[in-house]
Amino acid sequence: MAETAKKVGPTSDPEGGGSLLDNPLARKLVAEMLAGRIATVKPQYDFTTELGYVYPAVDQAANLKGEEALALMESLAARDIVRKSFFDRLIRCPRCQGVNLRPSSHCPKCGSGHVVRGRILEHFACKYIGVEDEFTAKGKYVCPRCRMELRTIGADYRSQGVLYKCRDCSEIFNVPFIKWRCLKCSSLVTEDEVGEVVIYSYTFEESKRNWLEFELQPKVRFVEFLSQHGYKVTENAKVRGRSGAEHCLDILAARDDGLVTHTVAIGIEIARDRIGLDRILDFDVKAYDSGIHDKILIAIPELGEEARKFASYQRIKVLEPKDLEILLTGGRHAARETVREPFEFKSKSQLIQYLEKQGYTVKEKTDVKGRSGAVHNMDILATKDEGIITHRIAIGVETDDKPMGLDRVFDFDDKAYDTGILDKVFIAVPGLTKEATQFAKRQGIRVLAVSQL
Ligand SMILES: [Zn+2]
Ligand SMILES: [Zn+2]
Ligand SMILES: [Zn+2]
Structure with a gap:
């Protein structure tokens, strides 16, 4: 095989890539990406909203907010049209689903939230341990329990460093127990109870450009063109072949002319480079097995030399971008309103x-x-x-x-x-x-x- 082109087109996608882009809002957003006006869709915090964040670009381009904007981005990511990357992790209130929570420190012994953080002093004489603030009086250190003055560090008292003290049970501790206060519903919840949600940014996948440019413009017009010519068009059509295998044809167009039914198999091959023989061979085998002899292959950007020879030999009509353009803009073959009437042979x-x-x-x-x-x-x-x-x-x-x-x-x-x-x-x-x-x-x-x- 002389040419091998990485397949990026819709037929590499077993679900069929076309359906998502039937959504006009997805099309609008993708069009903005193709035009280079949006490269990455980034979240912005907004605690007044349900989600706690918004995607301003999606709002602007497609007028979608909240869950709907997120769902759209996720569906684009599932199609590899955008690549998602970690942006932040938010915690969520289990009671009201809000994401605006503030941490608060609690005593690990009694659970009280009445804790202070500061330098902890220990008075040797009476064994009192407290925060530095408790000992200060008029510029001197005075023990709040026994009222003796603390003069010499190491002899009268020592410092245990910066720690926490519980005001309720006097426990001294290094690591407080963290709880979360929801600023929306005021619930106080423990770390195990909070939900978490990872938020992502989404970056346009440049390798999909050729395919998307086709999907958004000529494909729609091409399908319209077929409809205007009286064809019943099925995109991503499933056809059971004579071999028993099920094939997916990018476009299946059928028209009953009364005397004969014309069925056309249309393959779409889009690559970054020239389309190789292997791709057209696949298409031809599929069409043959499906018993369809009218074959059109849309090749973007173009066919390789071997593939072109094969197409001509196998009577596959090839449409490259320039041919498509001529076909779709030319009025030469204006659609003719055909009279559909059942055929019965008389003479x-x-x-x-x-x-x-x-x-x-x-x-x-x-x-x-x-x-x-x-x-x-x-x-x-x-x-x-x-x-x-x-x-x-x-x-x-x-x-x-x-x-x-x-x-x-x-x-x-x-x-x-x-x-x-x-x-x-x-x-x-x-x-x-x-x-x-x-x-x-x-x-x-x-x-x-x-x-x-
Ligand atoms: Zn004392
Ligand atoms: Zn306590
Ligand atoms: Zn809450």
Whole structure:
């Protein structure tokens, strides 16, 4: 494999990356990030709010506050559109869920909050231990218990250093017992009781730029384009393949033209670099297994050389950014309002009229050159160029005096195959044998059995 491009597109995401960006608020925020106006979404403390913090950037760009803003950022992070990093840890009141709490020191012995911190002195004579403040009187140290003056450190008294003293039970201690006072509901709770919440900042993931730029603009327009052409569009479509495997197609577009149903598999490959052969091979295998022969691959920024050759050989229509732009802005293939009416075969001329009404160009008894070099004469060839894809329907008309066997259908299928036409209709007068019908079904040929033309 000459090119290997790291996959960053939506198909690398089994959940399907498109759905989040269906949310217009997410789109607004992401657009701000792509425009470079927001690089990192940072929290700002605001104890008047429920959460205790806000994301001003989300508020400004998407007008979302509180939990909703947080949920949006989390969903972007889950899609790797932003990278989250630790910002702060807040503690939460278990009673009212507030996050504005103040620590308070308590006595580890009796639990009282009436504690003081200061230099602790011990009077040797009476063994009284207290905070320095208790001993000071008129510029001298006087013991509050025995009223003796303390003169010489080391001889009369000693200092135990800076510690805590409980005013209620006189306990001296080094480490106070910390409780938290909620400034919203005034509850006093212990350390084990408080909840905690980690808050994050979110930084735009530059490696997602190509994918997002596509998701936000051309993809939406492309899906609209398909809808305008009468397609029923499913994004991130799950399709069960003939092998039994389930495939996810980025876009599945289907339109029932009455005579035939056009199903188009659309793959989206976005990488930082050129798209390699492996990616297009995957797409082709998926489409093949799903029995879909109309294939479009959107390749951003572009296909590699090998991949391009493969696409052309496998009749995969490739749309690179410039092609997309032309397709989506060009009015050349303006959507045509097609009349949708159920098809029922009456006559050859009615069939032709029906197709022309659907926008097909119809030719009778026309020569088409096959891949083998042979020239085949088609009874009816209907062509419709939609800009993105050209639909060709081969229609064979065969008449006999009894139901026709396998050989007639086989010849028709062979012709169609050689010319690369995969939408096939076979008009059999007066019909087919059972064996021939089964063959036609297996080959995806629509059979119209009529008693006479
Ligand atoms: Zn004393
Ligand atoms: Zn105490
Ligand atoms: Zn509280």
